[in-house]
Amino acid sequence: MKVNFILPGVGLTGGNRVVFEYANRLTKRGHRINIIYPTIPSRMSEKWTAPKPRIRQVSKTLSRSFTSNEVDWFELNVPVQQIPTLSPNFIKYFEHGIPDADVTIATAWQTAYTVSALDDSKGEKVHFVQHYEIWDTWNSDEAWSQVSSIAEDPSSYPIKMYEVTPVDSKAKRQKELVDRAYELPLTKITISSWLKKLLELKFNQTVAGVVTNSVNHSVFYPEDTIESQVISLLIPSRNIPWKGEREVKKLIKEIRTSYDVEIHLYGNNLEEGDYIDGTIQHSNISDQELRHLYSKADIFVLPSWVEGCQLPPLEAMACKCAVVATNVGGVPDYAEDGETASIVPPRKSGALIEAVGELIEDDEKRAHLQQQGYESVKDYTWENATAQFEQAIQDCS
CATH class of the missing domain: 3.40.50.2000 (Glycogen Phosphorylase B;)
Incomplete structure (x- = not known):
């Protein structure tokens, strides 16, 4: 299969690490994988309006103008390419830079809008949901106070947060955009049971697969260390x-x-x-x-x-x-x-x-x-997870 992963950026995040693990292993299985991200980074949260994050964002934007692959924190063995923007309002002008494929996968809520707007030549459209991405709501004590008033079990708070309307106007707007992204007609794959339940109960979505994250055992294993009494x-x-x-x-x-x-x-x-x-x-x-x-x-x-x-x-x-x-x-x-x-x-x-x-x-x-x-965790390997992920996207295509 030819598979595109659409990312909002390629910086060091857990979500990107997961995508890169799958990209490498799907390539070894004979699939043709491409990773596409924007030169102008997507804004993940309203916190990016603060001066320091914005300066870092501008710096990264400028550096991306002079490199074709900025993934320097992960040994990635697949093609990585940039397009100027992922904005769904302008993607028609730039989608020629996205290879035709059997499957194109959104990896964050912003990229779901992008993938939804792509031509059918990009293949089956999939949304790989790795979190409920209402970042500003999660940071709000007021939102947590609201959710605790409508749910007794703390373990149910993340799903119940769907029912909370943030007081802050920026957080409210972000949550509206995220919720709308999950309602787009894209096939859903996710990484945990609670996200599957959220998508099914609150967004009326059918989840094609739940693939739990794993461990790269060639990187993370017990080292011999000097025993300490402390x-x-x-x-x-x-x-x-x-x-x-x-x-x-x-x-x-x-x-x-x-x-x-x-x-x-x-x-x-x-x-x-x-x-x-x-x-x-x-x-x-x-x-x-x-x-x-x-x-x-x-x-x-x-x-x-x-x-x-x-x-x-x-x-x-x-x-x-x-x-x-x-x-x-x-x-x-x-x-x-x-x-x-x-x-x-x-x-x-x-x-x-x-x-x-x-x-x-x-x-x-x-x-x-x-x-x-x-x-x-011995059986939690990226090889096993990739086999499950591969089956899920094959079932979609």
């Missing part, structure tokens, strides 16, 4: 409310007060002074450096309020690190509480702190989660 925690820092930044800071303060532990934080553009003194911060690290951190850590913590199907817990388990994660995204699909991970409700700092404290104190339980988590 328990080590590893926490991603995203500096975004819905990623659980507030809970991270409360956790760090409480854990450092109660225990003698080593706390490592990692993330892109991590700035000194963002956290309590005494934490060890790792900014803009490679996959190899991340593997070393996973392998060295005793406990990995992911406190997100919502996710599509998060990769870090899978990667941490593949490196024999005990995982504490909120019960959101893909966690209900690939983890079992008390057996392969310690799972807590989202937005509950007390529960998160208690779970981490228990693993610090209980050597036996921590070792159990490390081993059982490691065993459980």
Whole structure:
């Protein structure tokens, strides 16, 4: 098959990593894959109106004018090409730059509008839904307050958020655009059970396939590390409310007060002074450096309020690190509480702190989660996931 993936950009994101893993492996299976993205980046959130992100965006736009492939963070083995814009208002002027194909896949809500506007020569039109992409709503405490008033079970909040109307006009407009994108007549493939349920219940869509994210075991595996007498925690820092930044800071303060532990934080553009003194911060690290951190850590913590199907817990388990994660995204699909991970409700700092404290104190339980988590992810391979993804798009074409 000839398959096009339409991306809003090619920067370092979990969603892009997933697409690139599939692109490489579909190519090995004999398919002709192309990745297309715009020279002028799509705006993902209203936060891009802030000065620093806009300056970075302009810088990236200029750099894209002088390169045909800016994917320098992933070993991508498929053709990557740019078109000036993905705007559905102008795509007719530029779609000659998109190869004819059997299937063309939108990978974000903006690109769903683009794919929907393409000529039939681009093949079957598919929307690969990797999250409910209402970013500004997820960041709103007011929205979370509203959803908690209409649902008792925190695990149902992400789906129930469909029923919430943001107070902020920009967030409201973004949510309207995202919701409308999911209603477009594109075949849907997604990555977790909750997203399938969302698309079916709230958008009246038929989902052609659910393919859970996986682990690149050639990159993420247990390294031999020097054993330490001090328990080590590893926490991603995203500096975004819905990623659980507030809970991270409360956790760090409480854990450092109660225990003698080593706390490592990692993330892109991590700035000194963002956290309590005494934490060890790792900014803009490679996959190899991340593997070393996973392998060295005793406990990995992911406190997100919502996710599509998060990769870090899978990667941490593949490196024999005990995982504490909120019960959101893909966690209900690939983890079992008390057996392969310690799972807590989202937005509950007390529960998160208690779970981490228990693993610090209980050597036996921590070792159990490390081993059982490691065993459980052995079958989560990108090869297996690609076979499922391949079948899903073949069924569509």
